[in-house]
Amino acid sequence: QIYLDNNATTAVDPQVLEEMLPYFTTHYGNASSTNHVFGKKASAAVVRARERVADLLEAKEEEIVFTSGATESINMAIKGVFERYQSIGNHIISCVSEHKSVLDVLRALEKKGAKVTYLSVDKDGNIDLNELEEAITDETVLISLMFANNETGVIHPVKEIAEIARDKNILFFCDATQAIGKIPVSVKEIGVDMMALSGHKIYGPKGVGALYVRKKSRKIQLEPLVHGGGQEKGMRGGTYNVPGIVGLGAACERCKELLKKDGKRIAKLRSYLESALLNIDETFVNSGDAKRLPNVSNIVIRFIKAEQLMANLKNVAMSSGSACATGSLDPSHVLMAMGLDKEDAHSSLRFSLGRFNTEAEIDLLIDMLNQKVTKLRGESPVWEL
Numbered sequence: 294q295i296y297l298d299n300n301a302t303t304a305v306d307p308q309v310l311e312e313m314l315p316y317f318t319t320h321y322g323n324a325s326s327t328n329h330v331f332g333k334k335a336s337a338a339v340v341r342a343r344e345r346v347a348d349l350l351e352a353k354e355e356e357i358v359f360t361s362g363a364t365e366s367i368n369m370a371i372k373g374v375f376e377r378y379q380s381i382g383n384h385i386i387s388c389v390s391e392h393k394s395v396l397d398v399l400r401a402l403e404k405k406g407a408k409v410t411y412l413s414v415d416k417d418g419n420i421d422l423n424e425l426e427e428a429i430t431d432e433t434v435l436i437s438l439m440f441a442n443n444e445t446g447v448i449h450p451v452k453e454i455a456e457i458a459r460d461k462n463i464l465f466f467c468d469a470t471q472a473i474g475k476i477p478v479s480v481k482e483i484g485v486d487m488m489a490l491s492g493h494k495i496y497g498p499k500g501v502g503a504l505y506v507r508k509k510s511r512k513i514q515l516e517p518l519v520h521g522g523g524q525e526k527g528m529r530g531g532t533y534n535v536p537g538i539v540g541l542g543a544a545c546e547r548c549k550e551l552l553k554k555d556g557k558r559i560a561k562l563r564s565y566l567e568s569a570l571l572n573i574d575e576t577f578v579n580s581g582d583a584k585r586l587p588n589v590s591n592i593v594i595r596f597i598k599a600e601q602l603m604a605n606l607k608n609v610a611m612s613s614g615s616a617c618a619t620g621s622l623d624p625s626h627v628l629m630a631m632g633l634d635k636e637d638a639h640s641s642l643r644f645s646l647g648r649f650n651t652e653a654e655i656d657l658l659i660d661m662l663n664q665k666v667t668k669l670r671g672e673s674p675v676w677e678l
């Protein structure tokens with residue numbers, strides 16, 4: 294089995310797991326019960342994890358709120374701003390190519406009176422900053438734009454977006470789920486107001502994530518999503534998921550350690566894979582001309598349905614250009630927004646490489662793909678060379 298679906302989720306790094314394990318058994322205290330040693334141990338672990346997450350993002354510890362993952366962080370940020378600031382304005386700006394966890398929140402808020410402008414993307418998946426500036430009205434309270442796209446890897450100009458937001462006194466929330474751990478992400482450098490991240494995309498466990506909420510200069514007031522217990526300074530109730538939080542902290546530290554080395558190695562493997570695939574006739578890379586994450590290759594192999602290729606390559610884990618989340622076969626909203634036709638969207642495959650991939654795996658994949666493409670095109674009535 295070759296795993297090339299690291300944008301969907303990653304394996305937990307063994308070092309991360311090792312750090313987590315004692316918090317399931319020996320140190321199982323409730324991090325809020327600090328009147329005894331069990332609670333103290335758990336509480337210290339949460340403090341340490343918060344430092345490690347903050348360190349990776351160049352944030353302060355008090356700016357990190359632990360959540361159950363990016364989806365919750367996204368809900369917390371967008372709903373939290375809308376609830377709190379709707380007396381100031383009800384307009385939010387986002388983009389058609391955002392992840393469903395952002396788009397679905399916005400749709401829910403539209404039913405509650407929010408007005409949302411969805412920016413378009415060009416053929417490479419890039420937004421237009423002029424369109425962003427023109428979309429701003431007196432009612433705009435929030436800009437919600439992702440750092441890097443999960444399907445194509447396209448990187449948005451987050452620093453410029455943050456500048457525009459700051460100029461107009463609008464909050465900027467960034468879903469950085471896919472960027473963190475793959476490229477350097479510094480909240481200080483970007484000047485973002487809120488940022489979401491997830492443990493399971495960065496070789497940490499599932500079911501844990503964080504929201505960065507800026508404390509400096511202008512304090513952001515969010516309406517909490519989960520009430521109860523007073524944890525996270527009342528921002529997010531519920532007993533601390535100590536092993537998960539420890540895992541998230543360890544994963545962040547490991548990402549910081551490995552970022553340069555891993556990034557270079559993975560980028561090399563990705564280019565190697567991509568050039569081999571481009572040697573096949575009638576192929577092209579989606580967002581090929583855009584600034585992209587170093588680990589993703591979203592490629593169209595024309596005249597073959599991605600699903601069909603995947604069914605023929607059962608020992609390779611990858612993803613197709615269909616809306617995977619619901620298991621539906623609708624073409625991806627991201628690729629459609631970039632102007633691909635349905636045929637090309639259905640012929641799109643996403644390879645997302647990660648920390649544990651090797652050159653030998655990529656060699657094997659290239660061989661297998663070449664064989665299967667020749668075979669399937671040979672059987673196809675529409676394929677003629």
Ligand code: PMP
Binds near residue numbers: 394490502
């Ligand atoms: N945003 C993006 C860009 C993602 O890729 C994902 C995961 N597919 C999410 C948000 C949701 O993350 P989580 O699974 O942690 O809720």
